[in-house]
Amino acid sequence: MNGFNSVIIGTAILAAGIFVLFTILVLRRFLSERNKAKRDRRATAITRSYLQRVSGQRVEDQTDWSRRIRLDAIRRILPLLRGGERKRLLQIAELDGVLAQTIRNSHSLYGAERINAIHLLQRFGSEVCIARLRQLMAHDKSLRVRLEAAFALGANGALPPPRETLRILHALDRAPTRLDVALLRATAPLYPEQMVLLLEDDLPGDWRARIIDALGWSGDMSMIELLAGFAVNPESEIRCAALRAAGKLGHPAAAKWIVRSFADPVAAVRLQAIAAAVELGLREALPELQRLRGDGELWVRLRAEQALDRLDSDDAAGSAITDSPSQQGVIG
Amino acid sequence: MNWLELQTAAADAIVWIAYACFIIVALRNVISLAQLLVAAWVFATRVKPGEGARDLWNRYADLAMPITVIAPAYNEELSIVQSVKALLALEYPEHEVIVVNDGSKDDTLGQLVRSFGMEETSRTQIAELQQTRIRATYRSRRYPNLLVVDKENGRKADAANAGIGFARTPLVCVIDADSIIEPDGLLRAAEPFMYDDGRLIAVGGAIRIANGCTIKGGSLQKIGISKSLVPRFQTVEYLRAFLMNRVANAHTNTLMLISGAFGLFRRSTLVEMGGYRHDTVGEDLELVVRMHRHMRDREREYRMAFVPDIVCWTEAPAALDGLDNQRKRWQQGALETLQCHRGMIFNPRYGRIGMLAMPQIVLEDIIGPPAELLGYLVLPAAALLGLLDPMMALAFFFVSVVFGCVLSLGTLALEEQQLRRTPTATDLVRIGIAAVIENFGYRQINLWYRLQGIRRFMKKDSTWAAVPRVGFGKG
Amino acid sequence: MANILIADDDPILVEILKFRLEGAGHSVTVASDGEQALEAARANLPALVVLDSMMPIISGPDVLAELKADPALRDIPVVMLTARDSEADIVAGLKGGAAEYLTKPFIPQELLVRISGLLGRS
Numbered sequence: 001m002n003g004f005n006s007v008i009i010g011t012a013i014l015a016a017g018i019f020v021l022f023t024i025l026v027l028r029r030f031l032s033e034r035n036k037a038k039r040d041r042r043a044t045a046i047t048r049s050y051l052q053r054v055s056g057q058r059v060e061d062q063t064d065w066s067r068r069i070r071l072d073a074i075r076r077i078l079p080l081l082r083g084g085e086r087k088r089l090l091q092i093a094e095l096d097g098v099l100a101q102t103i104r105n106s107h108s109l110y111g112a113e114r115i116n117a118i119h120l121l122q123r124f125g126s127e128v129c130i131a132r133l134r135q136l137m138a139h140d141k142s143l144r145v146r147l148e149a150a151f152a153l154g155a156n157g158a159l160p161p162p163r164e165t166l167r168i169l170h171a172l173d174r175a176p177t178r179l180d181v182a183l184l185r186a187t188a189p190l191y192p193e194q195m196v197l198l199l200e201d202d203l204p205g206d207w208r209a210r211i212i213d214a215l216g217w218s219g220d221m222s223m224i225e226l227l228a229g230f231a232v233n234p235e236s237e238i239r240c241a242a243l244r245a246a247g248k249l250g251h252p253a254a255a256k257w258i259v260r261s262f263a264d265p266v267a268a269v270r271l272q273a274i275a276a277a278v279e280l281g282l283r284e285a286l287p288e289l290q291r292l293r294g295d296g297e298l299w300v301r302l303r304a305e306q307a308l309d310r311l312d313s314d315d316a317a318g319s320a321i322t323d324s325p326s327q328q329g330v331i332g
Numbered sequence: 333m334n335w336l337e338l339q340t341a342a343a344d345a346i347v348w349i350a351y352a353c354f355i356i357v358a359l360r361n362v363i364s365l366a367q368l369l370v371a372a373w374v375f376a377t378r379v380k381p382g383e384g385a386r387d388l389w390n391r392y393a394d395l396a397m398p399i400t401v402i403a404p405a406y407n408e409e410l411s412i413v414q415s416v417k418a419l420l421a422l423e424y425p426e427h428e429v430i431v432v433n434d435g436s437k438d439d440t441l442g443q444l445v446r447s448f449g450m451e452e453t454s455r456t457q458i459a460e461l462q463q464t465r466i467r468a469t470y471r472s473r474r475y476p477n478l479l480v481v482d483k484e485n486g487r488k489a490d491a492a493n494a495g496i497g498f499a500r501t502p503l504v505c506v507i508d509a510d511s512i513i514e515p516d517g518l519l520r521a522a523e524p525f526m527y528d529d530g531r532l533i534a535v536g537g538a539i540r541i542a543n544g545c546t547i548k549g550g551s552l553q554k555i556g557i558s559k560s561l562v563p564r565f566q567t568v569e570y571l572r573a574f575l576m577n578r579v580a581n582a583h584t585n586t587l588m589l590i591s592g593a594f595g596l597f598r599r600s601t602l603v604e605m606g607g608y609r610h611d612t613v614g615e616d617l618e619l620v621v622r623m624h625r626h627m628r629d630r631e632r633e634y635r636m637a638f639v640p641d642i643v644c645w646t647e648a649p650a651a652l653d654g655l656d657n658q659r660k661r662w663q664q665g666a667l668e669t670l671q672c673h674r675g676m677i678f679n680p681r682y683g684r685i686g687m688l689a690m691p692q693i694v695l696e697d698i699i700g701p702p703a704e705l706l707g708y709l710v711l712p713a714a715a716l717l718g719l720l721d722p723m724m725a726l727a728f729f730f731v732s733v734v735f736g737c738v739l740s741l742g743t744l745a746l747e748e749q750q751l752r753r754t755p756t757a758t759d760l761v762r763i764g765i766a767a768v769i770e771n772f773g774y775r776q777i778n779l780w781y782r783l784q785g786i787r788r789f790m791k792k793d794s795t796w797a798a799v800p801r802v803g804f805g806k807g
Numbered sequence: 808m809a810n811i812l813i814a815d816d817d818p819i820l821v822e823i824l825k826f827r828l829e830g831a832g833h834s835v836t837v838a839s840d841g842e843q844a845l846e847a848a849r850a851n852l853p854a855l856v857v858l859d860s861m862m863p864i865i866s867g868p869d870v871l872a873e874l875k876a877d878p879a880l881r882d883i884p885v886v887m888l889t890a891r892d893s894e895a896d897i898v899a900g901l902k903g904g905a906a907e908y909l910t911k912p913f914i915p916q917e918l919l920v921r922i923s924g925l926l927g928r929s
Binding site: 040041043044047048051052055073076077078079081082083084085086299 | 817818819820821822823826827830911912913914915916917
């Protein structure tokens with residue numbers, strides 16, 4: 001028995017192994033195709049029984065549907081329904097123990113399985129789910145799972161206070177991503193005061209800018225005054241964030257300092273001011289925008305041009321391209 | 333004595349060649365097997381696209397970086413209108429479509445102007461990356477996110493460059509005019525940018541073969557499997573390239589190719605690099621290699637990502653006639669790129685790109701194909717002459733052909749386990765059969781084409797200028 | 808009350824629609840692909856068609872086009888159901904002659920109100 005023999009035998013064993021694996025997969029697919037009709041019938045029956053219960057009819061519930069089968073059916077119903085009916089359906093499913101199965105899955109050893117469970121918990125959105133999601137966000141050992149739990153909580157408007165979110169996600173040790181920005185924005189309407197308090201902490205500059213940006217999504221018009229202060233901050237990134245937040249809040253009180261920012265020495269700030277002016281529909285900014293068409297910076301000229309188009313035409317239907325590379329630096 | 337000495341020397345040479353071929357082929361396959369295992373690991377631990385992040389993303393749509401889709405078009409009058417409609421309808425919060433008419437000889441421009449109500453406009457080009465003259469730009473009132481650029485004929489690289497120069501968004505997506513993008517392809521490809529902290533500069537995505545699929549109105553209606561063998565073989569090849577190589581390479585941070593049929597890039601990086609090169613037939617490979625070089629020369633931190641979900645479908649050559657030209661071109665392109673960037677090979681300055689990824693291309697594209705073909709001749713011959721253990725010739729057959737089956741079937745199994753985009757069990761069996769018989773004949777024919785590509789490169793044959801610019805990225 | 812044709816390949820969605828429509832006293836015919844949908848439309852002349860845009864064999868928009876091209880079927884109101892809610896799709900659907908456009912996920916109550924509105928009109 002020499003080396004070549006073992007190469008041949010090794011390769012042959014490997015080939016046989018792969019062949020068996022492939023055959024199993026084909027068989028699995030074949031069986032799943034053959035059982036599709038049966039599965040569909042069962043899912044349809046489960047659907048009907050749930051719909052009947054939602055509309056208040058009494059039905060004899062068949063007990064031979066296991067939680068797993070019910071869960072599969074629910075998974076297929078959810079993307080189709082919206083509104084009150086969906087909510088009631090989920091409540092009934094929760095009583096059937098479908099949720100219990102999901103919660104069990106959320107304890108799985110596999111991160112991917114836990115994340116699947118998180119997506120379902122997010123859809124159920126009941127108190128039990130939120131509690132479990134909070135647990136996962138706070139204690140899961142995988143950052144990815146914690147992040148997914150945070151997204152799910154964000155989608156349900158149930159994020160913890162901003163300081164805790166940042167701590168759990170080890171946020172301040174790394175550069176912020178766009179999804180971090182999304183999380184902060186989802187936090188802002190829940191805890192506007194805490195967001196403001198957070199700004200007094202010793203924060204990395206890019207995070208401070210993101211938090212100011214998020215204030216724009218708080219829906220709290222008293223923020224305008226605070227933002228006016230940031231609009232004259234020595235850091236250009238902070239000024240940009242203040243302008244973006246003001247644009248989002250859309251309160252005319254900001255008009256004066258938005259127009260003033262047209263003369264900012266940093267091009268990125270001028271670009272942001274133009275965008276904010278468009279958001280607010282500031283027709284009084286038209287003469288200033290005309291002047292910016294002769295700006296020294298190409299991007300500013302282009303955006304001023306587009307802004308004039310948008311403010312002139314009545315259908316300001318988000319068609320113009322409003323982003324620019326200089327904005328990248330701000331959002332991340 | 334002299335004669336005998338010569339005989340011994342010849343015998344020695346044959347034995348040495350045989351051993352070299354054996355080792356090269358075995359090494360190539362061992363690397364592929366390692367890649368398959370890495371890919372399997374990546375897939376097993378991968379998080380499927382989640383709704384939580386999607387939901388946040390939808391709510392704050394301005395966080396999705398706007399994308400400009402750049403579609404260079406040359407003589408596409410029959411399909412261009414449908415393709416552009418499909419591109420305009422792509423699911424994405426904010427995207428612009430720039431069609432670059434690359435001096436078409438047919439009525440491509442006229443079709444666009446009439447169908448979309450385009451009017452001439454004077455759009456400022458932000459960076460002039462093309463070498464040919466821009467004739468005009470057109471806009472439409474009805475489709476505000478469509479721009480048509482009409483220019484003199486160049487090559488695809490030149491047309492793409494012209495489009496990149498007109499883009500105003502932070503991201504650009506360069507495609508072929510005949511690429512069929514999945515409705516949510518842009519969304520999926522842009523997803524890595526949502527998790528990015530500013531280092532990500534390029535994203536590639538999985539591409540599949542559209543032959544046999546039902547295509548209507550520029551979009552894919554139903555996935556199917558081609559009736560003839562050559563496209564089926566290519567389906568397997570594409571699976572190997574995208575599910576095995578790219579996924580593994582992206583995981584180890586050594587992604588070396590983003591296909592010309594679909595690639596998402598940071599606009600600023602492309603502009604800084606001057607866009608695609610005009611003087612190579614492998615501009616997509618060259619771009620990514622130069623991107624690594626560019627970033628590493630400037631000691632900047634950067635990242636490239638790969639999305640294993642299908643983003644795009646592309647029509648592959650339906651027969652060997654047509655495939656040969658494509659493969660020769662790919663081979664020539666790879667050699668041109670290696671020649672141009674040979675300074676990176678085994679250069680520790682370029683880190684894992686110089687030490688691992690570039691040598692791997694050398695092994696895969698320069699010495700691999702001739703070594704395998706030579707091995708098919710030399711090993712049996714040497715065994716017959718009694719110079720070698722006949723077991724070695726048999727082992728060579730196992731290492732090349734049988735191992736090839738393992739890799740193809742293994743990738744197919746990975747696909748079925750993870751993505752499941754084969755329509756039915758029967759189709760799965762069909763592709764499975766193709767994955768096995770591919771190794772008996774098709775594989776060798778391909779090596780032969782590659783050899784011809786090498787010859788063409790040596791002769792600095794300039795016939796590529798006449799090659800119709802079919803825009804398939806390298807599988 | 809009225810005979811309604813549901814053309815959709817997702818049995819769950821069909822069940823939800825059927826439950827609602829039958830609950831409101833309508834009779835329901837089901838087709839699971841575009842071809843069947845056209846056949847059923849020609850055979851039964853339904854009072855209204857609920858059409859899914861993504862269907863095997865013949866896609867929703869194509870079925871719609873065929874219905875609108877047939878003088879006998881032209882006046883049947885069509886409600887299109889789609890997973891995509893892109894503006895371009897909706898506009899194309901309405902231009903193609905769909906009376907209403909609903910995106911998934913939908914509110915069943917809303918669908919019912921729209922359908923009774925359409926039936927009342929015709």
